[in-house]
Amino acid sequence: MPFLEFVAGSISAFAGAVGIAVGHPLDTVKVRLQAKSVYKGIFDCVTKTYLNEGFHGFFKGMSFPVLTTGLANSIVFGSYSNALDYLSQSDRRLARHCKQVSSLQVFTAGCFSGIVQVLVCAPIDLVKVRLQGQTTAERYRGPVQCVAVILQQEGVRGLYRGGAALALRDVPCYGLYFLPYELIRKALTETGEEPGQAKLTDTRNHDSEYARMKAKVI
Numbered sequence: 001m002p003f004l005e006f007v008a009g010s011i012s013a014f015a016g017a018v019g020i021a022v023g024h025p026l027d028t029v030k031v032r033l034q035a036k037s038v039y040k041g042i043f044d045c046v047t048k049t050y051l052n053e054g055f056h057g058f059f060k061g062m063s064f065p066v067l068t069t070g071l072a073n074s075i076v077f078g079s080y081s082n083a084l085d086y087l088s089q090s091d092r093r094l095a096r097h098c099k100q101v102s103s104l105q106v107f108t109a110g111c112f113s114g115i116v117q118v119l120v121c122a123p124i125d126l127v128k129v130r131l132q133g134q135t136t137a138e139r140y141r142g143p144v145q146c147v148a149v150i151l152q153q154e155g156v157r158g159l160y161r162g163g164a165a166l167a168l169r170d171v172p173c174y175g176l177y178f179l180p181y182e183l184i185r186k187a188l189t190e191t192g193e194e195p196g197q198a199k200l201t202d203t204r205n206h207d208s209e210y211a212r213m214k215a216k217v218i
Helices: 002-011 013-035 042-053 055-059 063-088 103-133 143-154 156-160 163-187 197-217
Strands: none
Touching: 013 042, 013 055, 013 063, 013 103, 042 055, 063 103, 063 163, 103 143, 103 156, 103 163, 143 156
16 A cells, blocks of 8 residues: 555665664765865865864764655655556555556556655755855754755746756666666565465464364353
8 A cells, every 4th residue: 555655665764764874974075175176085085074074074064864764755655656556546555466567567667656755755866965065154053054045036937956967866766776676575465465465364263263262162
């Protein structure tokens, strides 16, 4: 059911936040090497960042992605699920396994989720990059103030600067991402069962059997 997949995406927020926290320092180094020519290489960038800004410098711009990763995952999986239901003209509540979806439908639904993800996450990514790129607090003091400055100086359009390039990367990538996702999902599901349905059915059968045995004893 699409709502459950939306919830599942939200639950993954913790794991996503941990992943972002672990990888953010290297992402900061990457962004600075791409945007500035003052660094000779990775180790030079790491050294100068630490000497000039301390350990905190590697985590600039991290709060926005960490706080919104659950929302992003929910949107991706929720929009994918609804798009796939629409393309296959099926209802998950009415045994969707009876009607197999094609690879093209999965790819198209994945691309749609990529479009929705870009619309939501492009401003988040822009704020992250701008905070990562500044070596001092000469312009932005934090993510909220960064958004306010962009809206004041560039308008809403400014929040989507670079959004086209982001869409060219993410839209086909999400289409390809969900192809193995569906293959693995089907491989781990017993024939004629929905994911997670078999365990629920077994539990109900066990409870019914236990009730019958208890009635006989009584």
